[in-house]
Amino acid sequence: MSAAGTTDRMTRLLALVPYLSARPDGVALAEAARDFGVTERQVRSDLELLWMCGLPGYGPGDLIDVSFEGDRVRVTFSAGMVRPLRLTTDEAVALVVALRTLLELPGLAERDAVSRALAKVSASTGDAAERVTPIAVSVDTREETLAVVRAALEQEHALHLHYYVPTRDERTERTVDPMQLLLVDGRWYLEAWCRRAEGVRLFRLDRVDDVVVLDEPAAPPPQATSRNSDDGVYQPEEDAPAVRLRLARAARWVADYYPVEDVGPVDEPPGGLAVTVRTADLAWARRLVATLGGNAVVDEPAELGAQVAAEAREALRRYGIEPAPAGR
Incomplete structure (x- = not known):
């Protein structure tokens, strides 16, 4: 695991126990995965690691204990890890800047949720948030791509895109019928019926060089079925070599x-x-x-x-x- 991946996981582990402790009736794994922006498989892996963590002594009364009931999980013993992480003033101000920037992005989903989060963080920082200097932000190309793809899904229209295929080191042109957007391990993917390949394909948005919404409606054929991303993005066909x-x-x-x-x-x-x-x-x-x-x-x-x-x-x-x- 990379240093960045290790840091992300450590932060997530420190937040998971307070998150679950605040939900004594338990929470669905799918909901926890969505809240933390990872797969259900990753949440299970994190919980298995937490199960071996706790206070010195490492007896049954010292280790963190979790309970699985079907697709739900809850913490039955927190080993003292009940206080949620607190933001420093610098971290809170940085978050205010990021949230304000996010609100300026075109095609932003859950705008109301972002606005509520900004209000809460701004209130917690007090005067520091008011002293944040306005900054000019250029929209990242990936965000523009995400906005266009979201618009196509909302309008139920087809897309024409230029896509880079790293395994062949080539750029291709494709017309696709969008099916859904997926966020897996921090990356956005478009699941769509590719008319060129005549099959369902996943397109990483950071590999899309250009994308245009077409006037024609999206029309995935009946055999186009969505995948379950809980088991990861890579899911080969059973008859693949x-x-x-x-x-x-x-x-x-x-x-x-x-x-x-x-x-x-x-x-x-x-x-x-x-x-x-x-x-x-x-x-x-x-x-x-x-x-x-x-x-x-x-x-x-x-x-x-x-x-x-x-x-x-x-x-x-x-x-x-x-x-x-x-x-x-």
Whole structure:
């Protein structure tokens, strides 16, 4: 996990117990995930970690205890973590600036909620909020894209967009029929029927270079069904080709981050893990293995392993290093 991801999770963990303690009857996992801007899977993971935290002593009466009842969760023992996080004056003023900026964005959803939050934070900061100097804000391109996509969904109109596909390093043009917006792990995605691919696709909004609302109505076909994002964004088709990997200990996180099959330990590398990942995009799999920096070996398909090895040898040559002969 990156430093930024670790900081975000620590902040969330510190806020989760007071959040749940304020709801003695419990809260639905989906609601908690929505409030914290993460997936239900992430909330469950956070709660499992909190279950092992508490006061020194670490006996049954010291650790934080949570109770799951169907899709609801509640804290049955807080180990003293009942006080919500307090904002410093600097943090509160920064939040006031951010909320005022947010209100200026086009196509903002939940404007009333943002206004109420601004009023509460401004009241808590007192005179400091009144001394905030007005600033000029240029709207981020992603926010403009988000506003256009929201407008298309509200009008139920089709979209024409220019989209960057990183696995092929190419920019494509597509006409799509919007279905829904998803916020997953802090990123916005448009789920839509892609007329070019003739299937439901997810488009990350930060990879959309240009988007225009068309005059024609959106018309997803009957077979276009929305996905459940609780299990993550990446959800391969059942008949997608299988990629068999052996992961070193340092790369075992892949099994937690992506949907995998046939998970099992391996003797080589020591502490490693064998997994199967299904994907119709072998370019994506090649890129994944390359980013693992030698901590993954491709067992199947053979042509993918050969391609990864060839690219690694070519990369070494560019740095003036003569690679070992194949097979060594």
